[in-house]
Amino acid sequence: MPSSLPSAPDLLAVVREFLETDILTATGLDDDKRFNVRVAVNLLAMVERELRLGPEADSAEAARLAAFVNGEGSIQEKNRLLAGVIRKGAIAIDDPQLLDHLRRTMVDALRINNPKWLNEK
């Protein structure tokens, strides 16, 4: 990754802000395009959050995964192994440590993908 400035999160932010302040406020934008620009703004904000929160979420997930599967593989490889363990029934699906791990993993993903979801009852 280059250490150039502005940083990647700043590039995303400036594009998102441009869409929000210059495009979404423009008149004559049809409803369909306006909807899609809003969705695009959300996606940019999501990637901004991923760049900010992703590394920490990844290392926490990797650390938790080590309790269930051995090896030095990537998170994807470890998830593949854990998925296999669960599928073949080698761990109980109400195992508290497993459920706690899965819940934390989903919470960290939602903090990136849609933090509002965590506040809804």
Added chain:
Amino acid sequence: MMAAAQAGVPAPRVRAVLTKDHGLGLGYIMDYVPGETIARRILREPHFAPLRKSFAPQCGEILARIHRMDPASLGFLAELSAQRQIEIYRNIYDCYDHPVPALEVAFRWAEDHLPLATRATVVHGDFRMGNLICGEETIRAVLDWELACLGDPMQDLGWLCVKTWRFGGPGAVGGIGERADLFAAYERASGVAVDPVHVRFWEGWGCIKWAIICLTKGQSQRTVEAFAIGRRMEEPIYDFLEFMNCK
């Protein structure tokens, strides 16, 4: 949809079914039904207050009507048991080769909790907030019949309660109603007792199914909207884990 309207289900009246001679492709022309489908308006705008009060019982009555429809005249409907649905969605998930441990738990939960002794009736398959045209007091039309099938009628009640279809509202039924009111109205209208545990299976399975639909959407169409839905997969998985937790 035509059969549903005949059975007394609020559904748009179909005026013409297109044939090859029309040169317009496949489709049909139906009456315009005025009303609102956008959930956040139905949940929040003051003039929908009367609808909100009776939404759950109205859903119960409409579902009872749908489930009473005669399947004999609807030979094109596929029969989809819970077990068959699990097989279908597991196959779809496996095709993406993107193993998600939480989904493995979810599929096992579904297999362990398969409902026994189910009836098979006509079911709508996608009966939820967003697919209902609402007036200020009544549900005026049920849309989106393309997932209709023959199967366990309790799936329509469970799907309606899936958290995604509450759109941030507090009530289990579409964000604005209570399960007890839905079940009571359904029982009154159908004469069939509702077992909440049985409906619960379909609510849990509904979360899993929606997670797989999100996965599919995000991988099939290259549009901002579809990609955004792809990133919604963790919402129902998180909901499912919470749901599993409060057995």
